[in-house]
Amino acid sequence: MPQRxxxxxxxxxxxxxxxQCNLQELCLPFGMSDGDIDQLDGLVxxxxxxxRHQHLYRVGDTFEAIFAVRTGSFKTDVLLEDGxxxxxxxxxxxxxxxxxxxxxDAHTCNAVALEDSDxxxxxxxxxxxxxxxxxxxxxxxxxxxSREIVRVHGVMMLLGSMRAEERLAAFLINMSQRFTAxxxxxxxxxxxxxxxxxGSYLGLKLETxxxxxxxxxxxxxxxxxxxxxxxxxxxxxxxxxxxxxxV
Amino acid sequence: MPQRxxxxxxxxxxxxxxxQCNLQELCLPFGMSDGDIDQLDGLVxxxxxxxRHQHLYRVGDTFEAIFAVRTGSFKTDVLLEDGxxxxxxxxxxxxxxxxxxxxxDAHTCNAVALEDSDxxxxxxxxxxxxxxxxxxxxxxxxxxxSREIVRVHGVMMLLGSMRAEERLAAFLINMSQRFTAxxxxxxxxxxxxxxxxxGSYLGLKLETxxxxxxxxxxxxxxxxxxxxxxxxxxxxxxxxxxxxxxV
DNA sequence: TGGGGCGTTTGATCCACGTCAACCCGCTTG
DNA sequence: CAAGCGGGTTGACGTGGATCAAACGCCCCA
Numbered sequence: 001m002p003q004r005x006x007x008x009x010x011x012x013x014x015x016x017x018x019x020q021c022n023l024q025e026l027c028l029p030f031g032m033s034d035g036d037i038d039q040l041d042g043l044v045x046x047x048x049x050x051x052r053h054q055h056l057y058r059v060g061d062t063f064e065a066i067f068a069v070r071t072g073s074f075k076t077d078v079l080l081e082d083g084x085x086x087x088x089x090x091x092x093x094x095x096x097x098x099x100x101x102x103x104x105d106a107h108t109c110n111a112v113a114l115e116d117s118d119x120x121x122x123x124x125x126x127x128x129x130x131x132x133x134x135x136x137x138x139x140x141x142x143x144x145x146s147r148e149i150v151r152v153h154g155v156m157m158l159l160g161s162m163r164a165e166e167r168l169a170a171f172l173i174n175m176s177q178r179f180t181a182x183x184x185x186x187x188x189x190x191x192x193x194x195x196x197x198x199g200s201y202l203g204l205k206l207e208t209x210x211x212x213x214x215x216x217x218x219x220x221x222x223x224x225x226x227x228x229x230x231x232x233x234x235x236x237x238x239x240x241x242x243x244x245x246x247v
Numbered sequence: 248m249p250q251r252x253x254x255x256x257x258x259x260x261x262x263x264x265x266x267q268c269n270l271q272e273l274c275l276p277f278g279m280s281d282g283d284i285d286q287l288d289g290l291v292x293x294x295x296x297x298x299r300h301q302h303l304y305r306v307g308d309t310f311e312a313i314f315a316v317r318t319g320s321f322k323t324d325v326l327l328e329d330g331x332x333x334x335x336x337x338x339x340x341x342x343x344x345x346x347x348x349x350x351x352d353a354h355t356c357n358a359v360a361l362e363d364s365d366x367x368x369x370x371x372x373x374x375x376x377x378x379x380x381x382x383x384x385x386x387x388x389x390x391x392x393s394r395e396i397v398r399v400h401g402v403m404m405l406l407g408s409m410r411a412e413e414r415l416a417a418f419l420i421n422m423s424q425r426f427t428a429x430x431x432x433x434x435x436x437x438x439x440x441x442x443x444x445x446g447s448y449l450g451l452k453l454e455t456x457x458x459x460x461x462x463x464x465x466x467x468x469x470x471x472x473x474x475x476x477x478x479x480x481x482x483x484x485x486x487x488x489x490x491x492x493x494v
Numbered sequence: 495t496g497g498g499g500c501g502t503t504t505g506a507t508c509c510a511c512g513t514c515a516a517c518c519c520g521c522t523t524g
Numbered sequence: 525c526a527a528g529c530g531g532g533t534t535g536a537c538g539t540g541g542a543t544c545a546a547a548c549g550c551c552c553c554a
Contacts, residue, residue: 086403100396146349149395153325
């Protein structure tokens with residue numbers, strides 16, 4: 001199968017078919033009719049494998065496509081000159097990466113694979129063309145962008161107004177929900193990111209994250225074994241969010 | 248001039264014309280050809296006045312339109328059950344409010360006028376229809392959404408990784424740039440929001456904001472008189488961001 | 495013209511989280 | 525099998541910003 005010119009060496013020539021993909025309900029096609037989804041098959045160019053710790057794109061890369069995570073997971077981050085890192089998000093299968101690039105035709109953050117991963121390449125010019133013809137695609141794409149804005153508003157709330165344990169509880173609940181949506185256990189999962197990356201995302205140092213995990217375990221809320229998490233008392237975690245602290 | 252059914256009582260029947268508007272370069276029409284902009288005139292429904300401290304919309308309101316600020320300014324915020332507020336943004340003339348509503352067809356934050364203000368109502372269904380026909384509008388709208396994503400990534404950096412004075416310096420520089428873009432002085436401006444609102448946006452308490460202002464004044468970076476700010480040493484402010492703290 | 499209230503400033507004290515450091519564990523590599 | 529290392533945990537201590545509290549100034553309005 002011939003490789004396309006736009007596709008870097010790391011890309012697979014494999015043609016992707018949204019119509020055949022089992023991530024439909026989590027991804028761009030969500031809510032679209034079968035007929036409309038068939039049209040997407042022509043849009044999604046190819047797949048690309050990204051190995052653990054490799055960049056999918058970097059700050060400054062020219063923007064040509066957005067990506068849908070097929071397998072694996074990613075973090076996106078932005079760096080300060082002095083090296084401080086802020087993780088802006090963790091992305092799992094079905095989620096869209098790269099929307100930051102539309103604004104200036106260049107990426108404004110880095111996207112790094114947390115494990116060996118695999119994305120669908122969605123050339124942005126083609127997406128705009130097709131979404132002028134397919135109303136449901138246009139609408140879905142707008143929802144995807146809006147959802148990202150809403151997500152980040154939530155993170156701002158978390159960073160600006162919550163204390164460490166609230167932040168971590170919110171993070172765990174969020175992870176649990178996303179694993180559930182993907183057919184995995186809500187109560188038991190494997191975190192792909194380090195304590196430092198979690199901390200960066202939550203505006204905390206890794207030691208604080210580690211201590212909060214330990215505290216949760218002492219209080220019987222979760223069971224921690226390195227990156228493996230088991231949620232024992234989801235209600236207790238949720239209570240940390242709606243709380244008065246000492247009830 | 249007849250009022251339209253969709254328009255609430257607070258709305259003015261005044262027809263808006265993007266083609267005549269002097270905010271073009273700051274607003275949705277940015278980068279569009281005159282001919283394309285003429286098409287927007289049919290899209291933008293009406294204007295609406297919002298008095299100081301009144302809501303433009305609230306969490307839960309059904310989403311029907313996005314808004315372009317014509318005059319005045321707004322804050323958007325999200326509240327926690329226990330009353331904690333997180334300001335998610337301040338919007339000035341030409342900026343678009345309401346993108347958070349697309350995701351679920353209901354608004355997920357509140358928009359409140361900081362002073363007597365005036366917005367253009369852009370019915371979203373019409374915007375989608377027209378942007379299927381006018382490529383430049385489609386593209387501009389995508390850029391507006393992406394720019395919002397990039398902005399909030401910056402705020403995450405600020406909330407997650409910067410100390411109080413860095414946050415406030417970044418805030419002042421950003422305000423200065425936005426005033427400049429609107430033809431106002433880069434060095435002297437009037438803040439529309441309270442110390443508490445600034446603090447909420449920056450993840451700080453109002454006392455901390457106040458102290459940081461005072462410190463900046465002591466160091467000859469700015470001159471503060473209540474809400475009136477004069478930037479004396481913009482380079483000094485910028486240095487606070489790229490810094491080593493004690494140089 | 496005077497009073498009341500909101501927003502702001504400033505000081506004194508506290509504490510949640512950061513910093514620094516030691517140590518542990520599981521994996522990799524020679 | 526040892527050595528090295530990246531990631532994680534835990535403890536002791538320091539500090540930036542929160543909290544609590546008092547007072548001030550501007551503005552609105554009677």
